[in-house]
Amino acid sequence: MTRHVLFxxxxxxxxxxxxxxxxxxxxxxxxxxxxxxxxxYAAWKTEKKRMMHTPPFRNEKDLFAESLGVLFKRYGIQxxxxxxxxxxxxxxxxxRPLFPDVWKTLDELDRRGIDYAIxxxxxxxxxxxxxxxxxxxxxxxxxxxxxxxxxxxxxFYQTILEQTGWxxxxxxxxxxxxxxxxxxxxxxxMPAILLDRKDSHQDFPHPRIGSLxxxxxxxxx
Numbered sequence: 001m002t003r004h005v006l007f008x009x010x011x012x013x014x015x016x017x018x019x020x021x022x023x024x025x026x027x028x029x030x031x032x033x034x035x036x037x038x039x040x041y042a043a044w045k046t047e048k049k050r051m052m053h054t055p056p057f058r059n060e061k062d063l064f065a066e067s068l069g070v071l072f073k074r075y076g077i078q079x080x081x082x083x084x085x086x087x088x089x090x091x092x093x094x095x096r097p098l099f100p101d102v103w104k105t106l107d108e109l110d111r112r113g114i115d116y117a118i119x120x121x122x123x124x125x126x127x128x129x130x131x132x133x134x135x136x137x138x139x140x141x142x143x144x145x146x147x148x149x150x151x152x153x154x155x156f157y158q159t160i161l162e163q164t165g166w167x168x169x170x171x172x173x174x175x176x177x178x179x180x181x182x183x184x185x186x187x188x189x190m191p192a193i194l195l196d197r198k199d200s201h202q203d204f205p206h207p208r209i210g211s212l213x214x215x216x217x218x219x220x221x
Contacts, residue, residue: 002191002219004166005109008175009120012195012212014096014130023087027068031079044071052121052150059145060123064088092126098134099197105212114219117142119160119173121151121180140164151177152184174215182206193218 010016024041048067051058058066068088069081109116117140120127124143131138144150147159161168173192175181178201182192186206193215194201194208201208207218 001170001221002172003114003170004164004172005114005116005215005219006119006160006171006173006185007116008173008177008181008195009118009127009130010096010122011176011197012174012181013098013102013118013136014134015099016096017094019091019094019096020088023091026087027084031077031084033075033077035075040071043074044068047071053153057148057150060092060121060126061089092123093129095133096130098136099212101212102136105215108216112216112219115139115166117160117164119151119156120144151180152187154184154188157185157188157190172219174212178204178206191220 007013021037021041024037024044028035028037028040044067047070048063051063051067065082065085068085071077072079072081072084106116116138118127118131118138119142121144123145124141127141127143131141142160142163144156147156149155149159151157157173160166161171168188168190171185171190173181173185173190174195175192176195176197178194182194182204183206185192192206194204194206195212196204196208196210199210209215209218
């Protein structure tokens with residue numbers, strides 16, 4: 001029986017838009033660099049993800065600066081990454097609206113008496129900023145910064161279970177990342193569903209929905 005739903009936040013509840021790419025464009029323009037922003041951002045994201053799973057734990061803001069420094073060395077850019085990273089840090093607090101299907105879905109969970117929480121790879125202050133901006137009140141919020149571990153490390157999900165006392169079989173994890181929000185929880189035996197808004201993971205071998213409004217079809221009675 002599904003008693004608790006754990007939601008990823010960015011890309012699941014909140015629309016991330018193109019703020020990160022615009023931040024990269026601003027940084028490269030300021031540096032006078034001819035590098036292509038999307039390719040640079042892809043390389044930056046890959047390096048940041050590598051560092052996320054390399055001890056010691058660093059929060060997202062520090063990871064942005066450190067991984068940018070790696071790329072500066074790679075591309076021969078002579079600049080201080082902790083200064084130049086500013087536009088990307090600012091983008092963490094840019095406007096990111098709720099997807100239209102969020103309120104209806106949460107209302108239905110409330111009607112059914114199902115608990116829900118947010119479990120997100122992010123710094124705590126930026127996530128709380130967005131929840132306040134969206135006027136979205138969520139009973140429980142878990143961030144990688146609070147838990148001191150990033151998805152899909154099993155400890156991320158295990159710590160949430162320990163702190164809540166929830167039974168893994170009664171939980172459902174929902175998010176837009178196949179690795180972080182489905183494969184990670186599923187490896188522990190937690191039911192999980194991929195939110196695939198752009199229908200880009202058609203061959204993914206796990207339950208998949210295109211809108212949060214379809215979530216109730218997968219709640220175990």
